[in-house]
Amino acid sequence: MQPALSRRPRWMTELIAVWGYVQRNYYLTRRYWMWELVWLVYTLMNALAITFIGAGVETLEGGGGIDTARLMTFLLIGALIWSYLSMIFDVISETVSWERWEGTMEYTFMSPASRATHLLGMGVYAIVYGILRTAVVLGVAMLFFDLELSNANYLSALVVLAICSVSLVGFGIVAAVMPLLSPEKGQQVTYIISAILLLISGVYYDVSVLPGWMQWMAQFSPVTYALDGIRSALLDGAPLGSLRDAIWPLLLMGAVFVPLGLWVFHLGERYAKRTGKLKRSG
Amino acid sequence: MNALELRNVRKRFKKRRGVWVDALDDISLTIRRGEVVGILGPNGSGKSTLVRVISTLVIPDSGEVHVFGVDAVAHPKVVQRNMNRVSVEASFFKKLSALENLLYGAKLYGVTDREARERIREILEHIGFDYKRAQEPMEHLSRGMQQKVALARALLTSPMLMLLDEPTTGLDPRSKREVQAFIRRIRERHDASILLCTHDMREAEELCDRVGIMVDGRILALDEPRALKERYAADGRIPDLEEVFMAATGYSVEEAAAEEE
Incomplete structure (x- = not known):
């Protein structure tokens, strides 16, 4: 067969396609800007409200001995990191549902761009967009609160966040297969996974306060290690070398979840193609 | 080399518990390079499944699908580069x-x-x-x-192979004519082979080199429009394509368009 398009190497056409997905999502964000604004305000209010809980503890009976500045910083870090990581998870896990809702599913899935490219494009956009949105929320929150960041090691925190982003992309890809397996109920399952991650990962409290079985589950969530590492870096100024206990599980999860996610997605896509579920309506 | 070759392709879908539907029942079809082949059939006859199988969105249960000699089931990414689709x-x-x-x-x-x-x-x-x-x-x-x-x-x-799945269905007469004119231009100026699924008999007759009639997942007849008409001639009278369609399928054109998928 003679290729109809110019003879570009495969890696180059895949790179062009990655940019295609990133650019498309940028266009969509621009068109749905009102909704984006709504979510930004919601995230901001949520982060502020949760951080005010820390301030409120001081007014409770027996709360006088609590370091409220540290507690507020602890809560704000949880709110910000959860907002960022859950957004990555949601964007990736909604990959199929979004295409189905727009009616573009069949067009996208019959294009020659590989599924890894598709999911990578979604992941890149989610990370860039998530960083920008989190930076805005952090900037506003710093105007409201006297945070305990005097010892913060920002480099360590950023490295942990970057590694965790990769793990979350892999985790999101595994979840993204759900709407392929069940067009009607698949997306709801991903929201449940997201809610479970919020509960078990120690977003607003230390994992040690959870019942034993939840602590056992928490060790499989990349968010647990990300929050541990980032809090140590920002609250205690932990250098990178001392964050091994947070970093190595994240590296391991990234190495497992990304290929596992792609493999599971491939199987899910084959199943959808065999059963006729790869269709625009769900 | 043929642009498209399907050999004994079968596809069944489960409708509900214990009920299966033959969407494609032993379909064999060839489109030569530069040829336009039309498929006429009522809704639910399997036209869209046929297009989905060729466009690699549905994996057939059995049979072979080759696009410019490449196995579309084994190497979907290779054939996808050379193919595109316009659906209803x-x-x-x-x-x-x-x-x-x-x-x-x-x-x-x-x-x-x-x-x-x-x-x-x-x-x-x-x-x-x-x-x-x-x-x-x-x-x-x-x-x-x-x-x-x-x-x-x-x-x-x-694309070297274009799959047009009812591209003019639901369009007003003027838009329909413009889209049909565009398909004609594609045919004349580009080295593209075309599979056109449609309800529109006149569209099929005007745009296609050969026309197939599909019902219940099977292609009942596939030939040049003139040859099809001659095949269904009766009492020395050559029928039009609509009459051929009715004779072959038992459906009127209106029924064909109204049949539920």
Whole structure:
């Protein structure tokens, strides 16, 4: 067969396609800007409200001995990191549902761009967009609160966040297969996974306060290690070398979840193609 | 080498517990390079499943699908590069403009912004689409205009095989004529082979070199329009294609269009 398009190497056409997905999502964000604004305000209010809980503890009976500045910083870090990581998870896990809702599913899935490219494009956009949105929320929150960041090691925190982003992309890809397996109920399952991650990962409290079985589950969530590492870096100024206990599980999860996610997605896509579920309506 | 070759393709879908439907029942079909083959059939006859199987969106239960000699089931990515599809519903991001949708579609096939922009202007001008309106969201465009953009998107990637699944269904008469004229131009100017699924007998007769009649997942007849008419001639009278369709399927044209998928 003679290729109809110019003879570009495969890696180059895949790179062009990655940019295609990133650019498309940028266009969509621009068109749905009102909704984006709504979510930004919601995230901001949520982060502020949760951080005010820390301030409120001081007014409770027996709360006088609590370091409220540290507690507020602890809560704000949880709110910000959860907002960022859950957004990555949601964007990736909604990959199929979004295409189905727009009616573009069949067009996208019959294009020659590989599924890894598709999911990578979604992941890149989610990370860039998530960083920008989190930076805005952090900037506003710093105007409201006297945070305990005097010892913060920002480099360590950023490295942990970057590694965790990769793990979350892999985790999101595994979840993204759900709407392929069940067009009607698949997306709801991903929201449940997201809610479970919020509960078990120690977003607003230390994992040690959870019942034993939840602590056992928490060790499989990349968010647990990300929050541990980032809090140590920002609250205690932990250098990178001392964050091994947070970093190595994240590296391991990234190495497992990304290929596992792609493999599971491939199987899910084959199943959808065999059963006729790869269709625009769900 | 044939553009498309299907050999004994079968596909069944489970409708509900214990009930299976033969969407494709031992389909064999060949499209020669540069040929336009039309498939006529009522809704639910398997036309869309046929297009989905060729476009690698559905894996057949058995049989072979070859696009320019490449096994489409074993090597979907290879055949996808050389194929594009226009379906009855223009599948676009509704809030994005025609231009944004076209740029996105082009990139999935490895065409850069710069290359695509030049071609988009040229193609849209050819089909009588005001380029200024390419900046408008798709949801502001009429169905006819959306369908033209869908054809432009397919052409943008220089496909050697085009799959047109009822591209004029639901269009007003003027848009229908314009889209048909565009398909004719594609046929004349581009080295593309075309599979056209349609309800429209006149469209099939005017645009296609050969026409097949499909019912219940089977192709009952496939030949040049003239030969098909001669086959169903009775009492020395040559029927029109509509009468051929009714004789072959037992459906009237209206029934064919109204049958539920």
